[in-house]
Amino acid sequence: MCEVLGVSKSGYYDWKKREDSSQQKRREALKKEIYKIYIGSQKRYGSPKITKKLREQGH
Incomplete structure (x- = not known):
């Protein structure tokens, strides 16, 4: 592998x-927060709603 790289x-x-x-x-912390929001929405939220939630939380 090292030779290839x-x-x-x-x-x-x-x-x-x-x-x-x-x-x-x-x-990594942001990924975990995104996943928590996604699961909390019962896997219904897409990127616009997740972004809105993150901004509300100060991210």
């Missing part, structure tokens, strides 16, 4: 051990 083995494993960036952590 053009990276060294040590570079790959260093990347795997690295902590998520703050931006990645924010994205």
Whole structure:
């Protein structure tokens, strides 16, 4: 796999051990919030209503 990606083995494993960036952590938190809203609406809300709910919550 490393040959296909053009990276060294040590570079790959260093990347795997690295902590998520703050931006990645924010994205994951937002995904969880979107999913919570979607499930709370009994899977009826689409992106416009989910966006409205997120904005109401201050996102």
